[in-house]
Amino acid sequence: MSDSNTIPNTSRRSFLKLAGIGGTAFYLGVFYSDDASANVINPDLPAASKIEMNAWIIIEESGKVTLVDHRAEMGQGSFHSVPQIIAEELEVDLKDINVIFAQGSKKYGGQITGGSSTIRGSYKNLLKLSATAREMLITAAAGIWAVPANECFAQSGAIIHKPSGKSLHYGQLAEKASKLPTPTDVKLKKRADYKLIGKGIRRIDTPLKTNGKAIFGLDKRIDGMLFAAVERNPRLRGKLVSFDAAETLKIPGVKKVFKIQMQVHSTLRDGVAVVADNSWAALQGKKALKVVWDDSGFEHLSSPEIAKRKLDLLQKEEGLIVKKEGDPSKIIAAATKKLDVVYETPYQSHYAMEPVNCIAHYQDTKIEIWGPLQAPDWMQQHISKTFSLPAESVIVNMTFLGGGFGRKAFTDYCHEAVVISKEIKKPVQIVWSREDDATQGPFRPGVSYRGEGVIENGEIAALKFRMAGQNIDHWMSDKRGKPNGSTTEGFLAPYFESIKNISFSDIPFETPIPVLWWRSVYASTNGFAYESFMDEMAHEAKADPLDFRRKYLKEPRVQILIDKMEEVSGWKSRKKNEGYGVAITECFDSTVGQIVKVSKKRTGGIKIDKVWAVMDCGWYVNPDIIEAQIEGSIIMGLGAAAFHEMTFTDGMADKKNFYEYNMPRIYDMPEMEVHIIDNDADAGGVGEPALPPFAPALTNAIFDLTGTRIRKLPFNMDEVS
CATH class of the missing domain: 3.30.365.10 (Aldehyde oxidase/xanthine dehydrogenase, molybdopterin binding domain)
Incomplete structure (x- = not known):
């Protein structure tokens, strides 16, 4: 499996030309219409140039099958369960596929990993989508062999002609299948016929998490990235009066110290950002700050x-x-x-094992984000609105999460990272200490x-x-x-x-x-x-x-x-x-x-x-x-x-x-x-x-x-x- 966390960004007119994946690949996706109903469609239809959709299944000419997980993986099993659903009706072996995270986009119909909604909210569409892909591949193979489609069946990423034993792997059929009309009514398997669903199959993300290949938010690195830590007011509504950064700036690696404001719900929380070459210097610089807060005008309850x-x-x-x-x-x-x-x-505090963190790169016409994000589409919408950029100019990339419990669906830490990146004009990773994560809430x-x-x-x-x-x-x-x-x-x-x-x-x-x-x-x-x-x-x-x-x-x-x-x-x-x-x-x-x-x-x-x-x-x-x-x-x-x-x-x-x-x-x-x-x-x-x-x-x-x-x-x- 790939170590990649994302698929390249797509546009209306270049859906079939994803960077790094063959242009003649067979893609299937789900289009969510304005009334929020989902329609399984073939993106190669002419109408695809006018609609926004995302891929779930990508089959390349080489035979490589990539399945896209639209939800965050924070230990609950989405990275395995979504592919397990797709692989069942598509008839591919889990060990032979590549699984990647989707980017943030409302085109998935909602990506919030919360409310225990990943499976219950998408499984019917995923089953139909996978069965649709299987039937189109069968039709393509039957056409090549000039045999009835009902004499063909799918198994382990290939179409087999039962009478003759001839077979073609999915990659050999990808281009032809991509040009076929989409079936409007495919037959789904009966529960009794499932080979994968309902079975206790070992999780495909376990090896990645035990051999160190899984990329969590704190593991992620991009070229030219700096690190930031923020001293925030311990009371949400307090204001910054002044700060003394003299001792902070003496710490090797510290680059810059400045005031910021992070949006928490409808409130702006004041803080002082310390930017450095490494996270250790940023955290030590934060400890050395001398800050004066004004906490008047609101209750200090015990x-x-x-x-x-x-x-x-x-x-x-x-x-x-x-x-x-x-x-x-x-x-x-x-x-x-x-x-x-x-x-x-x-x-209660959330106390996820991985504290809050996020990477942001603010550019004049584009913002890109990487991190342990429980709701990438929410992050995209929030940043788009807050920084007045079109949604397609805000690219949100998911990593694995070391726990979330609802906390990492919130937009504050993502907003904070973008604010800092905008100030320093470079990519930056905001790193919260355990104490930050525990005491700042929400x-x-x-x-x-x-x-x-x-x-x-x-x-x-x-x-x-x-x-x-x-x-x-x-x-x-x-x-x-x-x-x-x-x-x-x-x-x-x-x-x-x-x-x-x-x-x-x-x-x-x-x-x-x-x-x-x-x-x-x-x-x-x-x-x-x-x-x-x-x-x-x-x-x-x-x-x-x-x-x-x-x-x-x-x-x-x-x-x-x-x-x-x-x-x-x-x-x-x-x-x-x-x-x-x-x-x-x-x-x-x-x-x-x-x-x-x-x-x-x-x-x-x-x-x-x-x-x-x-x-x-x-x-x-x-x-x-x-x-x-x-x-x-x-x-x-x-x-x-x-x-x-x-x-x-x-x-x-x-x-x-x-x-x-x-x-x-x-x-x-x-x-x-x-x-x-x-x-x-x-x-x-x-x-x-x-x-x-x-x-x-x-x-x-x-x-x-x-x-x-x-x-x-x-x-x-x-x-x-």
């Missing part, structure tokens, strides 16, 4: 005050209604006995919840939730005054059909702390509150927690998932002194149920014995990748539940590195058992949906064992008794 404000709001405000059935408030007000509890979840918002409920005759008579936490939409766009549309995220839709009196509301809450998506977004906090409270309602009803959920989750697919959870965990045969907890959440079109088993340690505290996870994600590609993603989600969920949080003092982030922001270690890992439900439903997400149910399943298990309810995260498992 974590205790933030928590108190949210709790006060939950007691005083009804909030903005997001969803409501019946009249739960009336029933709760009239009840003689009710549940009324509060759950608290903290702010962060996952900490959210608090109030749950109220009434049980009558063992049934849910009323259920009411209110949430108070920063709304990411208020930072991303002007939506103040509107409720948080993610208030019900993570809560299963069938509950709304079976619970007659239920409501969710959002209480607006603002601070100067910048917030952003974090793996599974609001489901990561909602899931803890909603599934913990469902467990409390089950206890109030004196019902088995899993049976209680089964009663209200009547949708057939969820019933099958619950059956599987019960079967694999031995739920019905659990012993009296064992702690078992359950939680079921839904996000990004996938449902995940988890059961956690805990026990008491001899030295005090709680240990996790085992986690059973069952996922219904519909159609899927690679079970091994799914298992890895579920396990990774559980580990990340464990960290957020019992190890780390981001706290603030006087408006500044406290936890600056791993020695303060503790991560789970290998000896903290429980045994995990993963099960995937097989069905014919449309594909759902995989990378994020398994995170939300872990925390409530864990705390529900602790209650089952000890009788102690944990309603505030994070908590220390060694202190639970």
Whole structure:
């Protein structure tokens, strides 16, 4: 496979003349029309000169097959899964193909690697595209041999004539196939006939990542590149008064020091850039700066005050209604006995293993960018708008990402690199230190919840939730005054059909702390509150927690998932002194149920014995990748539940590195058992949906064992008794 990360930039009239690839190659792509519908087309048609599209499959005369991955690869498996889909219908061997990253372009219909959307958002088009290419190659071969097309079949990158055994490899057919009309209705394989899809095939990016050939953002180098580090105001809204660079300029390698402003949502963050010959000199120069900030005119909040404000709001405000059935408030007000509890979840930092970085080269008529970018098309659009250049003049190249979790879909660090390059008139790599990455944010918002409920005759008579936490939409766009549309995220839709009196509301809450998506977004906090409270309602009803959920989750697919959870965990045969907890959440079109088993340690505290996870994600590609993603989600969920949080003092982030922001270690890992439900439903997400149910399943298990309810995260498992 190639070490290349990108394909050359294309234009409307030169689609078939990509630099470095033969002009007579066979290309197929997907064209996204103005109404966002996708049409598989042959780019050699006359209409191709008038439309914007991108290649997914490139077959050269030599027989080389290149598959284009339109999404970022940050560990979740896109670099393998997208080619695995294409290779299935195209009938090529994964070991024989070249995989490259696409450049940023809206022509792919959206390249954001987030919302667990890579497979579920594109697999149908990719299957159709690959089958279209296969059928055109078969037609081309049949024409050369003057035989019926139905006597020919595709296998391992070649077309074979079954009666005679004659064969032609795809390269020999590329030019002829490229001139054929595109079939309008190709036949896709049945699931039972898949050779690759649904199989646990070893990832094609693993060798690159173990032999050092994979190019991550921090590895990337271009000719003439300098390095930059930036001392930024530790409070987002503060302003630069002055700086003294005398000591910085004494450091060998430091070239220039100047003020910059980086766009963070709709705010400009002040900073001082240090540009040097190497990253070490830039970082050391940054440490030597003497900077005076003006932090007046906005609040400098600390974590205790933030928590108190949210709790006060939950007691005083009804909030903005997001969803409501019946009249739960009336029933709760009239009840003689009710549940009324509060759950608290903290702010979190992303802490991807590879800190934020980006290379930019600003030129008068063109800007080119390289780096670990979770949303290359967003970067292209943002830079195009901000620097007043046509989108086609902003070239965005992806590298591998050393983790992202939503942080690297944001545009601030990309914008910062371009600002610096424009100032120095040379290409530059901006390098964030671990401390920069940890403390500058944006962060996952900490959210608090109030749950109220009434049980009558063992049934849910009323259920009411209110949430108070920063709304990411208020930072991303002007939506103040509107409720948080993610208030019900993570809560299963069938509950709304079976619970007659239920409501969710959002209480607006603002601070100067910048917030952003974090793996599974609001489901990561909602899931803890909603599934913990469902467990409390089950206890109030004196019902088995899993049976209680089964009663209200009547949708057939969820019933099958619950059956599987019960079967694999031995739920019905659990012993009296064992702690078992359950939680079921839904996000990004996938449902995940988890059961956690805990026990008491001899030295005090709680240990996790085992986690059973069952996922219904519909159609899927690679079970091994799914298992890895579920396990990774559980580990990340464990960290957020019992190890780390981001706290603030006087408006500044406290936890600056791993020695303060503790991560789970290998000896903290429980045994995990993963099960995937097989069905014919449309594909759902995989990378994020398994995170939300872990925390409530864990705390529900602790209650089952000890009788102690944990309603505030994070908590220390060694202190639970």
